Amino acid sequence: MNALPRGYWCECWTQNLDKDQRPALHASFDAHSAVQADRWIAIALRTISPALDAAASEQAWEWLYAGRIDTRRALLRAEPCSVTVDQASTRITWTVRPVIFLPLAHRQGIELPACAYDFKPHATDV
Template sequence: MDKPQRGYWCECWTQDLTDETQPILRASFDAYSAPQADRWVAVALRTISPALDPDASQEAWEWLYEGRIATRKALLRAEPNAVALTQAGTRITWTIRPVIFLPLAHRQGTELPPCAAEFKPHTD
């Protein structure tokens, strides 16, 4: 990747609703197409659905059969999207946002500046 590339930043968050703690980031994923982004959520939902209570499982399968189409359309319009369900007092939310991935500079074949040798890490 040598130039900026459009894609999607995907995250999975959980929040304990019983004590109103802050959401916790559980996973993230960089997708380079709308199908790849919604597939990440679909795989997660299919994987956990057998362990969900009936209501949460129903929410998951509704998204898999119907909501996924709306999600894909939103992503293709470069709009962010989220999928959420509640399981036993825990809210699980997957977010997908359009982004532009910037290339990172690499150091292969590049010499560091002379001052790099002067850096001495702390040895506390």
């Protein structure tokens, strides 16, 4: 039997610190390698850094130049990690954690099993 593929689940969260708001998920990404996971964060940080204030931009570039190495090492050890930048009252956090991807059946061009047609929606579901 083939081993299940390993990878990394990446998310980007924001939180308004002034309003004591719960974090909100803004993006997610399934990376198939540590390199791909850390590159996802790096591209996001490089993209937004021109719009950040001086302190947040410094946080971003500090991670890009130095913190990225520690992040990559943690990912290669299959440890979860995160990167956070505070822009005014907004906290932006990228998280990466190791996962095992479960394969799903590809449904295009394949006939569904007979049991799939047994479900009949209720009138209120339509």
